[in-house]
Amino acid sequence: LVRLILRESVGLLADEGTRAFDKLVLGWKKKHALNPAEWERLDRADPASALLELKICDPAMGSGHFLVALVDDLADRVLEAVTAAQLLVAEQPWAAHLVEQVRPWQSPIVARVAHIRRSIKAQAVQHGWTVTDAQLDDRHIVRRMVLKKSIFGVDKNPMAVELAKTALWLHTFTVGAPLSFLDHHLKHGDSLHGERLDAVQRGLQALGMLFQKGELDRLDIAARSLSQVADLTDVDIAEAQLSKQLSAEADAQVAPLHALLDFWRAMRWLEPLWPPEKPEKLARLGDPTLRLALSELLSPQRNLVATLAAGVVEGEGPAVSAANDLLVRTRELALRERFFHWWTAFPTVFTGSAPGFDAVIGNPPWDRIKLQEVEWFAEREPAIAAQPRAADRKAMIKALHDKKAPLAAAYAQAVQRAEAHARVLSKAGDYPLLGGGDVNLYSLFVERAQALVQSAGVVALLTPSGIAADKGAAEFFKSIATTGRLGALFDFENRKVFFADVHASFKFCTLIFGGLTRKFAQTRCAFFLHALDELDVPERALVMNAEDFARVNPNTGAAPIFRNARDAAITMRMYDANPVMVRHGQTNESRGRLPDVKAWPVKYARMFDMTNDSGLFKTSPELTQEGFKPSGLGRWRSGSEEAVPLYVGRMIHQYDHRHASVTVNEGNLHNAAIGALLTSYDKADVDHVPTPQYWVRASDIANGLSSPWMIGFRDIARSTDVRTMIACIVSSVAAGNTLPLLVGGADGISAAQASCLLANLNSMIFDFVTRQKAQSTHLNWYIVEQLPLIAAERFGKPLPSAFASHMRSAGLMNGHHPNPTVADFVIPQVLALSYTAHDLAPFARDLGYVDALGEVLPPFVWNDEDRRKRMAALDALFFHLYGLIEVDAGYVLDTFPIVRQQDEAAFGRYRTKDDVLALLRLLPAPTPPHPAASDQDTLTTNSRGIASARKS
Numbered sequence: 001l002v003r004l005i006l007r008e009s010v011g012l013l014a015d016e017g018t019r020a021f022d023k024l025v026l027g028w029k030k031k032h033a034l035n036p037a038e039w040e041r042l043d044r045a046d047p048a049s050a051l052l053e054l055k056i057c058d059p060a061m062g063s064g065h066f067l068v069a070l071v072d073d074l075a076d077r078v079l080e081a082v083t084a085a086q087l088l089v090a091e092q093p094w095a096a097h098l099v100e101q102v103r104p105w106q107s108p109i110v111a112r113v114a115h116i117r118r119s120i121k122a123q124a125v126q127h128g129w130t131v132t133d134a135q136l137d138d139r140h141i142v143r144r145m146v147l148k149k150s151i152f153g154v155d156k157n158p159m160a161v162e163l164a165k166t167a168l169w170l171h172t173f174t175v176g177a178p179l180s181f182l183d184h185h186l187k188h189g190d191s192l193h194g195e196r197l198d199a200v201q202r203g204l205q206a207l208g209m210l211f212q213k214g215e216l217d218r219l220d221i222a223a224r225s226l227s228q229v230a231d232l233t234d235v236d237i238a239e240a241q242l243s244k245q246l247s248a249e250a251d252a253q254v255a256p257l258h259a260l261l262d263f264w265r266a267m268r269w270l271e272p273l274w275p276p277e278k279p280e281k282l283a284r285l286g287d288p289t290l291r292l293a294l295s296e297l298l299s300p301q302r303n304l305v306a307t308l309a310a311g312v313v314e315g316e317g318p319a320v321s322a323a324n325d326l327l328v329r330t331r332e333l334a335l336r337e338r339f340f341h342w343w344t345a346f347p348t349v350f351t352g353s354a355p356g357f358d359a360v361i362g363n364p365p366w367d368r369i370k371l372q373e374v375e376w377f378a379e380r381e382p383a384i385a386a387q388p389r390a391a392d393r394k395a396m397i398k399a400l401h402d403k404k405a406p407l408a409a410a411y412a413q414a415v416q417r418a419e420a421h422a423r424v425l426s427k428a429g430d431y432p433l434l435g436g437g438d439v440n441l442y443s444l445f446v447e448r449a450q451a452l453v454q455s456a457g458v459v460a461l462l463t464p465s466g467i468a469a470d471k472g473a474a475e476f477f478k479s480i481a482t483t484g485r486l487g488a489l490f491d492f493e494n495r496k497v498f499f500a501d502v503h504a505s506f507k508f509c510t511l512i513f514g515g516l517t518r519k520f521a522q523t524r525c526a527f528f529l530h531a532l533d534e535l536d537v538p539e540r541a542l543v544m545n546a547e548d549f550a551r552v553n554p555n556t557g558a559a560p561i562f563r564n565a566r567d568a569a570i571t572m573r574m575y576d577a578n579p580v581m582v583r584h585g586q587t588n589e590s591r592g593r594l595p596d597v598k599a600w601p602v603k604y605a606r607m608f609d610m611t612n613d614s615g616l617f618k619t620s621p622e623l624t625q626e627g628f629k630p631s632g633l634g635r636w637r638s639g640s641e642e643a644v645p646l647y648v649g650r651m652i653h654q655y656d657h658r659h660a661s662v663t664v665n666e667g668n669l670h671n672a673a674i675g676a677l678l679t680s681y682d683k684a685d686v687d688h689v690p691t692p693q694y695w696v697r698a699s700d701i702a703n704g705l706s707s708p709w710m711i712g713f714r715d716i717a718r719s720t721d722v723r724t725m726i727a728c729i730v731s732s733v734a735a736g737n738t739l740p741l742l743v744g745g746a747d748g749i750s751a752a753q754a755s756c757l758l759a760n761l762n763s764m765i766f767d768f769v770t771r772q773k774a775q776s777t778h779l780n781w782y783i784v785e786q787l788p789l790i791a792a793e794r795f796g797k798p799l800p801s802a803f804a805s806h807m808r809s810a811g812l813m814n815g816h817h818p819n820p821t822v823a824d825f826v827i828p829q830v831l832a833l834s835y836t837a838h839d840l841a842p843f844a845r846d847l848g849y850v851d852a853l854g855e856v857l858p859p860f861v862w863n864d865e866d867r868r869k870r871m872a873a874l875d876a877l878f879f880h881l882y883g884l885i886e887v888d889a890g891y892v893l894d895t896f897p898i899v900r901q902q903d904e905a906a907f908g909r910y911r912t913k914d915d916v917l918a919l920l921r922l923l924p925a926p927t928p929p930h931p932a933a934s935d936q937d938t939l940t941t942n943s944r945g946i947a948s949a950r951k952s
Contacts (some may be wrong), residue, residue: 113138190339219351296323391615487513490535582786600750601749715778
């Protein structure tokens with residue numbers, strides 16, 4: 001993975017340098033001689049020298065794994081560039097007519113390497129050491145040059161910084177030379193917390209404070225000193241000591257500026273409203289003591305930089321005392337949190353005409369910022385962590401607090417620090433795209449990398465795949481995917497192959513994108529990779545463009561996860577021909593934001609949050625204690641008050657609101673509730689309902705969500721499960737957040753419409769496209785609303801006659817309709833599949849399933865064979881509605897391996913596929929006919945990509 005990251009970043013930059021040099025040289029092919037200025041230009045264009053001028057950073061370097069590999073990679077590329085450039089020049093006709101030279105042209109690096117080698121050998125002779133040429137080969141020496149000049153790294157863990165230095169020293173050890181000085185480029189600090197000097201300057205001006213322009217000269221002086229350090233290769237002790245001295249001088253120059261920036265950042269932690277936009281707002285900050293301290297520190301006559309550099313305010317009185325106390329607090333906070341101010345810490349990088357790193361690489365931490373209550377107490381007080389209900393944990397924590405237990409104080413401090421950390425990161429303005437909500441550190445590092453890389457530079461990071469799919473990352477990912485800045489996205493499934501301590505199904509990716517001005521003609525993608533060599537398999541690698549990302553995710557621009565070109569071709573055709581569930585209205589300059597366009601009149605709703613609302617949940621013993629008694633169909637009643645079951649996702653399946661009861665495994669701290677599947681025998685009892693973990697008072701259900709029936713679907717659903725979209729009709733129950741609901745919008749949705757929509761959601765072809773979009777364990781609404789649905793009006797079209805005749809003969813359709821529509825067939829199937837218990841009688845009534853007296857007819861008795869036939873018929877119909885021919889449908893069915901395994905275990909063959917395809921043959925071919933996506937000649941992936949597959 002490290003080599004892949006380096007290939008996609010450093011390799012790209014190296015290739016560009018080589019092409020520029022080749023273009024220059026070949027542009028002179030008609031010349032017979034070069035003048036001195038042209039020879040100098042040739043030296044300046046040397047690709048090997050250009051590589052050594054690159055500035056590459058790992059902002060979360062850990063123990064330096066990426067940097068060690070980078071040293072080798074860059075050194076090898078330098079040597080390759082030297083050889084290639086010299087060979088190319090030697091082939092030119094003008095190379096034989098050298099001006100004032102006695103040898104063929106050489107890369108300037110050659111002379112530099114020779115000088116370093118002579119210096120080390122001279123030191124060896126002087127001290128009587130034995131040093132051979134083999135110990136001082138070109139690669140050894142170039143690695144030392146790379147190490148000192150091009151490598152940058154930062155980490156918040158001081159031990160990690162020392163380990164990184166040690167790893168690099170051991171890796172670049174050269175006999176006869178001292179260890180290289182590295183403190184100028186490898187630094188200890190929090191990469192995510194730092195201030196920009198220009199922003200602080202503007203803040204000071206807004207408050208009427210003075211900032212001496214001469215202070216900016218400090219950066220230029222420091223940059224000159226650090227440039228000298230980078231050019232030294234520490235061939236002897238004297239050079240190493242000079243490097244240390246020059247670095248110390250540079251640090252001394254920027255120390256006053258860092259004192260100012262530390263103070264500014266610390267104030268963001270201490271005061272949520274910092275910095276005020278106007279001087280008069282200072283009077284509204286904090287408590288009286290803070291205001292008194294600020295009035296002394298921020299007086300217009302004071303040079304704040306000098307005061308902060310001195311670290312003390314001279315004088316006496318309450319204001320001076322308060323100011324000095326504040327200075328102590330801000331210094332301690334800055335020292336504890338290790339604020340790192342990139343733009344002044346590395347002045348050689350952020351001064352000049354192209355500020356920023358040429359490349360930012362690495363594998364940033366994948367941790368959430370928000371303190372995880374269960375994890376925190378699991379290490380300190382397991383009894384609290386073991387409580388399955390959040391309200392019970394909070395009660396135990398409060399009891400600790402009431403007893404003034406040290407653990408309670410430690411927890412409160414940890415919560416306060418985590419909240420302050422998250423607040424500053426979200427409010428300081430450093431992360432406008434990825435800093436909102438319950439963020440993960442890796443996403444902040446992605447946006448930090450975007451800020452640190454120069455406009456034409458490259459970012460290459462290893463992150464969770466959520467960066468390309470999560471709703472919180474949508475604005476950022478859309479900004480790179482739909483503008484041509486996304487170079488590559490290679491998505492991996494862990495499978496314990498890469499990270500032993502990470503869940504096998506966890507997905508991560510290598511994300512390659514450019515700075516603000518770098519554009520890629522196309523984006524190379526691959527998904528569900530299990531080994532790097534799969535990238536060399538032609539059908540695994542896809543080429544996408546900005547239009548493709550916008551087409552399959554019109555609202556977010558997120559990445560689909562096509563496993564191959566055939567998946568892409570089928571999916572793109574589905575999007576071309578069908579509307580998405582909800583297309584967000586675009587912003588129009590004259591009319592503002594246009595309204596959303598919905599394919600069906602439903603709205604998304606979540607009824608109860610399993611953590612935040614847990615105080616409303618009741619167990620059966622608690623209901624008994626409160627005077628409730630069972631009243632049938634899973635309900636409890638006390639007088640006029642009713643308690644209804646709290647359904648969660650695992651309790652339902654397709655067309656099945658009685659899939660499983662919930663049992664509790666208190667030994668599992670993270671997921672105590674588990675499903676206990678109901679058998680077909682259980683479900684044959686039309687009065688049998690599953691037992692939930694909790695109940696909720698009906699009066700606690702919000703207005704508008706208390707309905708006799710609703711569509712519910714599972715939130716927890718992986719693309720690798722037997723099915724990804726699992727939906728059913730649920731009765732008037734309560735629903736947790738793992739069972740989101742689709743309820744009637746302003747105009748409502750009829751039972752007939754709900755039946756057609758539910759059949760669409762549960763079809764295998766819809767599941768196929770859903771899996772191209774679900775990258776995590778959550779099937780979030782922003783994913784569902786961007787999925788292609790059959791338009792509602794198409795259910796009013798005639799049902800093909802051959803199919804209708806077969807359905808009548810199979811007993812799956814009555815003969816009341818001489819010319820049935822699609823809906824006339826779909827609705828009875830959904831009714832028979834869903835209405836298997838008395839609690840869904842309201843749904844049956846709304847579908848008109850009543851006798852002559854208007855009484856609801858009895859439920860359909862659960863019958864596995866009958867259900868299999870009805871679902872196969874629906875699947876065949878939806879393959880037809882989506883325009884797939886038999887060969888494509890067969891391919892899609894083959895992408896459900898768990899369904900195949902279950903069928904083969906039960907029937908000895910893949911019966912679902914056989915049944916569906918047999919019924920699909922009764923339906924007419926799509927008009928106009930679609931070419932089979934299996935035509936491999938139309939699916940060239942590396943050169944023509946998805947657009948070509950769709951066009952063909």
